[in-house]
Amino acid sequence: MADEHEHEIQHMIDPSVPDLSPLETLRHSAAHVMAAAIKKLWPDARLAFGPHTDDGFYYDIDMPHRLVPEDFERIEAAMQAEVDGKHPFVREEVTRPAAIELFTRLGEGLKVEAIAAIPGDATLTLYRSGDFVDLCRGPHVANTAQIRSFKIMSIAGAYWRGDETRPQLQRVYGTAFADRKELKEHLRLIEEAKARDHRKLGKELGLFHFDPIAPASPFFTGRGAVVYNSLQAYVRQLYRKHGYEEIITPQIFDMDLFKTSGHYEHYKDNMFACTIDEREFGVKPMNCPGHCILFRQTRRSYRELPLRIADFGRLHRYERSGVTGGLTRVRSFAQDDAHIFCLPEQVGAEITSVTNTILECYRTFGFDQPEIEVSTRPASYLGELATWDRAESALMAALDAAGLPYKINKGDGAFYGPKIDFKVRDALRRSWQLGTVQLDFQLPERFGLEFVASDDSRGRPVMIHRAMLGSLERFFGVYLEHVAGRFPTWLAPVQVAVLPITDAHHAWTHEVAAALNAAGLRVETDLRSEKLGLKIREATLLRVPYMLVLGDKEVEARGVAPRSRDGKTGPLEPLAEFVARLAIEAQIPSGSADPTPQQLAPQLAPQLTPLA
Template identity: 45%
Template sequence: MDDSDHRAIGNRLDLFHQQEEGPGMVFWHPRGTALYRVVEETIRRRMAAAGFREVRTPQLLSRSLWERSGHWAKFGDAIFAFGEGERVMALKPMSCPGHVQIFNKRVRSHRDLPVRLCEFGACHRNEPSGALQGLMRTRAFVQDDAHIFCREDQVEEEVARFCRMLAAVYADFGFPGFSVGFSTRPALRAGSEEAWDKAEAMLAAAARAAGLSPRLQPGEGAFYGPKLEFILKDRHGRDWQCGTVQLDLVLPERLDAEYVDSENRRVRPVMIHHAVLGSIERFVAILLEHHGGALPFWLAPEQVAVAPVDPADAGQAAYARHVVAELSGPGLRAVLDDRPERLPRRIVDAHANGIPVFVAVGARELGAGTVSVRRRNAAPVALPLARAVADLAAEARP
């Protein structure tokens, strides 16, 4: 394992670990959990701004639901199941059937559409042990899963809306561009040929309307519908498939989703499946490798290390604690380093731990109400404390 592998970076930065007692599972450490939450909250804010409402669905659902949706046949032995006979329950491999249940719980009018739902859905799949690879391939993961239930005439605008959001999110994370694939019907699929013809035509038209020119990927669609796949290129030149848009006419039929149209008829909605990141675990791995562990300031799990020049000096120590409190007020992730080590050693350790900003406070800073701010590979700059807090808080927004 080389130093650019996300597992080595995760170990060096004390972000997460895995062990034999939880094969394919992740133990997130405090720093790793902080990073995970920043990624999650970034998507949460973007989804809310795009009109999605967050939901939560059960982890354990009856086998009968997974059989009706088609996931039981699709995933087979990859589903973790419990019980016998009619009481077999299964851990969800994905969230879409649960979102259909929420849609179905009340009578929907055409005026209610589109209905946009999203969830950070914890999923489990019994992947073969040989396929497991750190955060890239796990048995337990969280998807930023979203679904839109809409009329046919709303499909193009909904796909375009999502693509605009997706492009903005990728740019925030350091991926200014992406390529797109258009995946058509696979050999093993659900639904009629007529339904697939219609779904593929609708999604192709929506892609064109969104200004996309996807390359064709025959036979690589989901079992219930065609999809657009968004591929990022990292700084090593590697391609990573992350976001997806899938157009589905099958699950609404299988799970009896419907709305009342303008002529008072019961009509099946179009279901659009969305994900910006796919698996959050996998996206964190991509981020770590793309940035080599030197995450941008807004994304770093610990953003600022504050250190008294002389930890034994009571005044400097108290001022350092005050600086941490001032930085933490606007939400900056600041930590205190008052170890009895020489200051250069603490600076080196902070940057080795992925902390992008080091703030030193000595007798001069204490007397003047200032701080010495040092960024990665840059000389220190003296700033009034209030100015430093304001500047760093502004920089913390992607």
């Protein structure tokens, strides 16, 4: 929460903050209208900030009355009164002393504190609408009447400026759209999202669960482990195809490793630490420092580069309990993590190759048009500015040469290097950041990594950090919601359910199950003396791709009539034909052997010149 409030304070004066889109402007204006409504209903409310979000807006408010969902209609009615008033949004420039005097007189202590945190003697801006006034850079719509479709969504808690010693504010979330049709569709998608919630589906499908004994650390059941291991198996096929070797590294390291890498200085608060034999150790939150140790164990020739190493090692990061949630934010996880050590002149080709592999991976899961961002140097960073500029240019040059559109995400790079982030949109059009490619000159320098050049001199390799799915746990949750539990056959925990109608059909049931098992398929038989309708319903709820209902016709023909989970039943066919067809469908995808030029980036990318 600290970052959000500090961002809003910086937003007051930072001319580099991009302009808002029309929808963002509408939502930011709706946040003001909501704040004005709440002040009318509860005059003792004290305001913090109210920015727009990706799907709406919120306002953080300090007030004695504890809001409950039953208050939403009252707030919406008061908002409608503000809208009906057609109050113009009027911009006003004020000096710092004038702003402090105004908000002190209004009893808005949080606003006064925010003004005090703004550096320098910047001119501040106010926006008035009716008798409501707020400290804000803007912009806003012309008047409140333009805010026609809105709804209060939820309430949460937020500490002022992220300080847990301060009173907790009430964060009121809402959303707004240009017309009611868009709002109605948004609300429909929210209801669909609730039905697809991976925590709900995980319980219904028996895939994973959480227990307070291990906070924010999932327990995967046998069914869930099938999905998890199949994801790993798919990635391993890509590793073989694209020249990676898989390694295994320790989980606990002396803290000196993380002091060398810079993580002790920049990341220690997110690590789990312990003391053993009077030495401080850390549970690894990422693989890269250990991979640097492995690289330098052997004298490396330039002929060995690029060296591509991958690691599914378990990682642990301390996430505050307030931000953890299901599989998408956990403390214990694994990544499809890899690092490429290469010559400076190989960087362009490697970035192109990695980008192609990531795009190939996403197509497998139905994410055809990922959004790409280049995240640049953060406020706290390692190394020299010239090195950072060079690294950022190299990433953008590779994307430009590939003809791939991207946005700049200013200041969001890793402390050791800039990165390319890949975001996908799921079936509900929500955006998820998954893969990343990070270009790193710092860790090879800090660990003293070297290779022997062709003239027997010593050179410094460049390190590329790369993940495709990202955290397997997070991807599991995202993809589970994307497909609403209907995994493709190759990922489904159970691929075929065999359902005999009566005991008289059990012998053929065992033969069918044996044939499926022999083909490597995951099969379950339901031999219970229950009604067939119940068996079909339960298998359907578990999203089993195929059900084989076995009765007299199937026994007599020694065949099967496969029923899909959407209720369609195919014709009776020989068992061997069904098994052969399903065995092909259940194979782990190997990727497109001959992708089109539109699918892959060009194979030639600009090369990065060696350091002088």
